[in-house]
Amino acid sequence: MPGATPRARYLMIETPAERDAADFASAVAVGLTQAEKSLPCRFLYDSRGSRLFEAICALPEYYLTRAEHEILAARAGEIAVRFAQPATLGELGSGSARKTRLLIEAFLARHGALRYVPIDISRSALATSARGLLERYPGLEVHAIASEYQEGLRLLKALTPGPKLVAWLGSNVGNFDRREAAAFLRRVRAALAPADRVLLGVDLRKPRAILEAAYDDAQGVTARFTHNLLVRIDRELGGRFGADSFAHRARWREDEGRIEIHLVSRRAQRITIAALGLEVDFARGEAIHIEDSFKYSPAEIDELLAAASLRGDARWLDAQSRYSLVLCAPA
Numbered sequence: 326m327p328g329a330t331p332r333a334r335y336l337m338i339e340t341p342a343e344r345d346a347a348d349f350a351s352a353v354a355v356g357l358t359q360a361e362k363s364l365p366c367r368f369l370y371d372s373r374g375s376r377l378f379e380a381i382c383a384l385p386e387y388y389l390t391r392a393e394h395e396i397l398a399a400r401a402g403e404i405a406v407r408f409a410q411p412a413t414l415g416e417l418g419s420g421s422a423r424k425t426r427l428l429i430e431a432f433l434a435r436h437g438a439l440r441y442v443p444i445d446i447s448r449s450a451l452a453t454s455a456r457g458l459l460e461r462y463p464g465l466e467v468h469a470i471a472s473e474y475q476e477g478l479r480l481l482k483a484l485t486p487g488p489k490l491v492a493w494l495g496s497n498v499g500n501f502d503r504r505e506a507a508a509f510l511r512r513v514r515a516a517l518a519p520a521d522r523v524l525l526g527v528d529l530r531k532p533r534a535i536l537e538a539a540y541d542d543a544q545g546v547t548a549r550f551t552h553n554l555l556v557r558i559d560r561e562l563g564g565r566f567g568a569d570s571f572a573h574r575a576r577w578r579e580d581e582g583r584i585e586i587h588l589v590s591r592r593a594q595r596i597t598i599a600a601l602g603l604e605v606d607f608a609r610g611e612a613i614h615i616e617d618s619f620k621y622s623p624a625e626i627d628e629l630l631a632a633a634s635l636r637g638d639a640r641w642l643d644a645q646s647r648y649s650l651v652l653c654a655p656a
């Protein structure tokens with residue numbers, strides 16, 4: 326009910342997938358005993374990691390957040406106008422939801438009311454951002470879903486009778502390889518009615534120097550963000566990585582169209598991880614793969630949409646053509 330107290334306009338739906346601790350331990354055990362060592366990037370985002378990511382978004386080198394904000398600021402109004410009746414705004418991986426305010430304000434200006442359904446695995450991030458939004462916008466209802474994307478989409482579809490816009494912003498699509506991205510967008514597509522839309526933020530291919538600086542900034546914030554995985558292993562699993570056994574490395578792979586982030590062993594060393602009963606040997610220069618960030622050309626965006634049975638309704642760029650925002654309809 327618009328205008329009711331913030332508490333009355335808030336609902337949190339949690340799914341049982343909150344077995345994070347055990348998950349982390351087994352992922353580390355698996356990832357560090359493979360021939361090519363790796364750690365899944367989803368574990369970067371504990372509370373310290375989420376704070377560091379917020380700091381990344383404000384870095385001069387990390388243009389993505391500002392470019393997306395610029396496009397949203399210019400286009401949120403025309404996006405909202407395309408919805409004839411009060412709509413639901415779903416958001417995948419909402420995080421702190423700062424950029425979403427532009428969309429929320431545009432929908433509220435258009436219809437006076439909006440239900441916002443953020444889907445995120447971090448219950449605490451959801452609760453914090455919901456509190457701020459509910460106090461600020463009396464016409465807003467928040468139904469937060471604390472779950473993995475898949476389950477969240479299922480709930481969003483089941484719980485939303487009217488038209489909806491599903492936002493997947495921040496170039497979060499870049500953490501998937503191209504096939505996984507298409508497969509995931511097909512799942513999103515399956516949650517859409519004909520009048521529903523998807524709003525996708527995608528970072529574009531660009532010269533190496535710009536990309537590598539964006540993922541290896543002068544202040545070393547991104548290096549701290551990546552290292553946070555080792556900090557977590559030390560703290561939560563009795564690891565002995567310590568502060569400077571590994572170096573952060575971000576490389577643009579033009580052929581693959583992706584930034585690859587690794588932690589590289591500074592010397593030959595054996596690292597103990599007590600809680601796993603594990604001793605891991607590293608050669609000097611041996612890398613742990615942490616994260617990929619895929620970039621798209623306009624043609625690759627077309628291919629992605631086609632593979633997901635989506636049709637681009639509108640595409641916008643920032644003034645420097647670094648980043649693209651795409652509004653898609655089910656094809």
Ligand code: AVJ
Pocket residue numbers: 381389495496497498499500539540547550616617618
């Ligand atoms: C959150 C996946 C969009 O790939 O740009 C930023 C993560 N990693 N700096 C990105 C990230 C290092 C980010 N995404």
